[in-house]
Amino acid sequence: MSPAEPVNADVIIIGAGFGGCYLLKLLRDAGFSVKVFEAGYGLGGIWSWNRYPGARVDCETPFYGYSDPKLWSTWFWPERFPDDKTLREYFSHVDSVWKLSKDVYLETRVTAASFIDDKEQPYWEVQTADGQLHKCTWLVPATGTSFKQYIPTWNGLKSYKGIIAHSSLWPREGVEIEGKRVAVIGAGSTGVQFTQDGSKVAKTLTQFIRTPNTALPMGQRKISREEILSNRDKYGHLFKACRGTAFGLPTEGLTFGTFDVSAEEREAIWNELWDRGGFNWSIGGFPDTIISKEANRAAYDFWVKKTRARIRDPKKRDLLAPLEPPYYLGTKRPSLEQDYYEAIDQEHVEITNSPIVEFTETGIKTEDGKVHEFDVIAVCTGYDAVTGGLRTMGIKGRGGVDLDEYWNDGIRTHLGMMIHNYPNLYMIYGPQAPASFTNGPPFLEMQGEWIRDVICKQREQKIPVLEAKKDAETAWAKGISELANGTLAIHTNSWYMGGNVPGKKREFLLYLGGLQEWNRACQNALSDWQDFEVTRGSESVKL
Template sequence: MSPDRTEIGMSTDRTENGMGTDRTENGMGTENTAEEFDAIVVGAGFSGIYMVHRLREMGLTVRAFEAADGVGGTWFWNRYPGARCDCISMEYAYTFSPELIEEWEWTERYPAQPEILRYLNFAADRLDVKKHFRFRTRVDSARFDDHTDRWTITTDSGDVAVAKYFVTAVGCLSTSQTPDFPGLNNFRGATYHTADWPREGVDFTGKRVGVIGTGSSGVQVIPLVAEQAEKLTVFQRTPAFSLDCGNRPLTEDEKREFKENIETFKATSKTTPSGQYTDTLEVGALDHSPEERWAVYEERWNRHRAIDLIAAYPDLFTNREANETIAEFFRSKIRAVVQDPELAEHLSPRTYPLGAKRITLDTNYFQTFNRENVELVSLREAPLEEFTDKGIRAGGTEHELDAVILATGFDAITGPLLKMDISGVGGETLREKWQDGPVTYLGIAVDGFPNMFMLTGPGSPNVLTNVVCAIEQHVEWTADCIERLEQRGARRFEALEPYTHDWTELNNELAKGTLYPEGNSWYTGANVPGKPRVIMSYVGGLNTYREICDAVAAEGYRGFAIK
């Protein structure tokens, strides 16, 4: 198609949507009677809220479904003690609305879960989108009708909705992962998962508590539980590279300066690989002397931002020898605060490059292991054998426990999509399509699944960026695309198979030039037994990705069939 926008220049005739005469947005028909909408959105986190807002701005009818009883996405469910974002608060927010920027005041440099949830409720109320959501409703299936070019969505509440467009805004970290631990059901104590924490909280005072997992949620929850519990036993599968976040209240000057310079931040977020500004030296890590490198790392350590460290030199994530220099710097920080040298070594990662697993941000995580009531069990030396009725047996020793916290992470990126039974042309399911790993075009679309848009899907930059910046780019690209399709009177928008193949191959080739494949992390699906091990993010940078998506649109949506 020509890049001339007038070619996609579109009619206002709404009969194409096959809508009934009842246009009431909220009114349901009789039980099991399908309601018809222009678009259906699944999810009420950052992406779902913004997507519904943009679709409504275009005058389209929208039904959105959310399993929780309110907005928030992952920040609704992850209420565990210590839950905190690892992106600076003022940068972890919408930039599209001057009103949202001006009216909201963050209180901390790294916001905790309650504040992020308050922010998302504020944004949803200010944008007036909650009325379009059906909460406490989980989507069971989504099926494309090849004859009508419509999606039919069914839910666990018995709702049936039909729409032309199906948009998944389900997030990347919203499907929790619990390994199949032997005997888990035998344990007579309480079990909690960090991704589904009781809203009323949990009091561990006087309890013997076990925590399995030392990823992002583990390093955040462990210090606070240690302050309550009579004894805390940490079952560590893989040590974490973690950076003390140095959290503190924001000053009035910081808040004012950020708002005054919001346009500069917005421009930066569009022209940097991570959506965040950092300065990268022009020489490689190995070009500096050990003393010079150490000084660079020390200065950046005190900035309390992971991106400033991993991006200090251009070769830190492409050269294993260079990476080892910063990995050893991190290990030195562990040795500096953990009093027992043997324990410090158990807590020091040595089996993967720094950054190949998520670099976590913590508050006094390593210092917690100096407490007399905290014990580390390294499952590499003492493998977990089984849960018993009294606790956990590992390495031949039974650890008696009153409660166990599963900080075992997520079936990331593809998990939330495959949890729904999605079927496209000819009845082929998304699970069948992705049996060897996800294949997408731009991380947005899949051939054989017309009129379906994935926000931050596999093959997009998603979790390797400031994810809110990635979400805004995805929502805006998708909304612009739908608007042009509607103006043109198009019925069907579908990725072409050669383009999904080539995009997936490009992602794989780019990843091979990095250290990500060495991480065995949720970035590659290695944390889920049987899940194909492929990089599930575009590693070429959000800025390059944005340029590619813009070029695809400018060229009449190259790689898509439009009917």
């Protein structure tokens, strides 16, 4: 629950997901007073919220977890890709080992945060939904990329009399869908997962899509206790290896292009990677797939051949796996599926790409004139991803400038963690960082350790406030754009580009250079401090 009295701490962290929990531990161990404000009901960030049927992570264990031996040596993952319930249990285990709860306030939503440029001791004033004002020297928003839901403004939405919920706000007590007429709106990862599981119990299920999902085989399987024990001696090496790869997983991409080998060799390579499951086929494949239109088309042709073979219904086959690519492969985050195409192929499951015209009291009317009636509607339309949560939190920097206003003409950060004119503010899993292009936990550990090192250096050198230089911010944004412009990703209206939310500025929101290059830039910045400045009032102080 919310604190009984206003908090006065060295650091306030907003969000108790993987990043917030890890940074809490690091900074506490370094001797700082730290408190975490979490809007949800428990630790785990998005996994405290995700409770819809079929919810599970798409990064495999043990790598989707912390590298601390005290945690993995006393925990057993039951599956290669764990579900939401298992992940909540994992965070309970983390809490029991790291003793986090004593410094975490649950059901505590931050509604505003302002930098107070006090001459004696600058600080952040943080307001929570109960009206209390809290104080800290350093503020760390750790809300992640998937905090603010995106729900389209459909006509007649309020007239619908059945049960409707966004997937990330699924009722904690659950929704009965067995024997019900169910709608799933959306074809992203959530829509795929919901359709797979929901189709097994629903009387009828209809999935509404705009474009098909180029989903990849998950390769899900159970993991025995014996297998885990026999591999634990390798875990330390594997976690270390994750940090040395581009994507935070111990998977290395090929070092040669799509057409540098014969057609037979290419097919054999693709088949082998496909059979491994997970993201092995995508991130472990040919590096020119995301750069060359010809290579991308060759990869799509392989994907479509594999996928169409699993769908018997010709109409559904053409909707889900069209012979002509609906977008460049890999320019939207690929979802991992277990039996999605078989689920859709069932007679009681329907799929439509006819746009929604309006909601009625009993269901949905589509542009093709059909009126569909439902008992339950699952809204799986995703998020105002990467920036939405930060821009609507009421974060005001020097001079009272709201972050939403500061980013109005484009996102500006340095290293994806600091912002000019927002002193002593450090973002975790935010824009212009590798974030969604990595396996979260290894990347978040690296971010947390960097932020700890910067704050410790401030304390040692008695630097009251620190922020990124404007020039450093401009250079970082230019680099983000140049990296993206060298790929096919800019040609697709994905959430990477902000293209899923009407009116959102179209710009590439994430760092595409890989985890290693990003970390190299971070360590260089930490070593010479040339990208940072201390400002007192209007005076800039050289470090």
